[in-house]
Amino acid sequence: MTTRADSLPPGAHLPINRCNLPASILGSLSYQAHPVPLRLDGVEELHRSLFAALDALPDPGERARLFMTHMAAAFSLEHPEEAGHSDTAHDRVRATYLRLLRGWAFDPDGQEGAVFKGWVESRFGLLPRHHGGPIRDFSGDTYRRYLEARSRGLYGSNALEAQLDLLYAYCQVELARQRPGQTHLTLYRGVNRVADFEVLQEQSRNRRVVLLNSLNSFTPERERAGEFGDFILEVQVPLPKVIFYHRLLPGVLRGEDEFVVLGGVAEVECATH
Known part of the structure; x- marks a missing residue:
């Protein structure tokens, strides 16, 4: 079976995801030309009070500070013992969305990059095509190493993927606010x-x-x-x-x-x- 050039190849996506459009659509050329908003399941509903408070702040710096304060409180980032972590000195407890972003900027093929790509796989259904090498064989060594790095990065962390969910939702709200009407x-x-x-x-x-x-x-x-x-x-x-x-x-x-x-x-x- 041949794949149309505007379609996402079958080996590049999962049949299910956690947003309002399947990967076969959001990853297509048609979506690039005619995008619609993407919403992750339950994020806006769970953090409704945050987004209501953000709407009342005209200054983007104040909104950023409120967002980070909310993230710290919602995920016990500064007090991991409140989230049930007994060994708060362990490195994985300190894994946060900010650490992931810094790790991605330093090395997209590192452990933080694997966690980031794993989150994309889980939420949007897009499979990685490269991580330390091309990924074409999902039974091969490159994909296995990616899975191992993803697992190490997530193990024992405090709802790290849920932190990324909220980061994405906040990013989209800010883009819509700062670039009204732009697609x-x-x-x-x-x-x-x-x-x-x-x-x-x-x-x-x-x-x-x-x-x-x-x-x-x-x-x-x-x-x-x-x-x-x-x-x-x-x-x-x-x-x-x-x-x-x-x-x-x-x-x-x-x-x-x-x-x-x-x-x-x-x-x-x-x-x-």
Whole structure:
């Protein structure tokens, strides 16, 4: 059976997920062109009081501080013993959404990156295509090592995936507030070899349909992307696919102006610089 270039290949997604659209739709080329909001099961309902309080704050810095205060209280981040952890000195107890974000920025193929991609797999149904190497054989060593790293990162942690659920919901609320009526962002990624991506269709010399990894880093600055490779991919990213961006929590994370974005099938422009 052949796969249409605009469809998510069967081996790239799960049949079920925990949001309002199946992976076969949210990972398709049609979704890139015509996005609709993505909502994770139960997150907004569980944290309704937080979102109501955020609506009353006009300053984004105040909203960020309230969000982080709520995260600390809801998940006992500063007092893990209140969540039932007896060995509070253990490293895994200190695993939080902030530590995951820092780990992702340092090494997307590390343990924190595996947890992040595992969360995408669980919530959105998108399977990883790369983690320390291409993943095509789900009985192979590369996928096994990814699963082991994901398990190590989650073991004994305090609702780490639920923390990411709330982070995503907050990110989407902020994007909608700061970019009313906008549906897409133009983002860039520098690469050394376009052939490293799974090309599903070559539409022209510079335009391709590719299958992105389940989770990816992009920048809104073309010049910045050029520092990371000889080729620059330009992608129109639907706002609902943005998981996190550095300015969401000002002053908390160091690094470039990075956007962490869901994968799937995407039409990209490829150019040299």
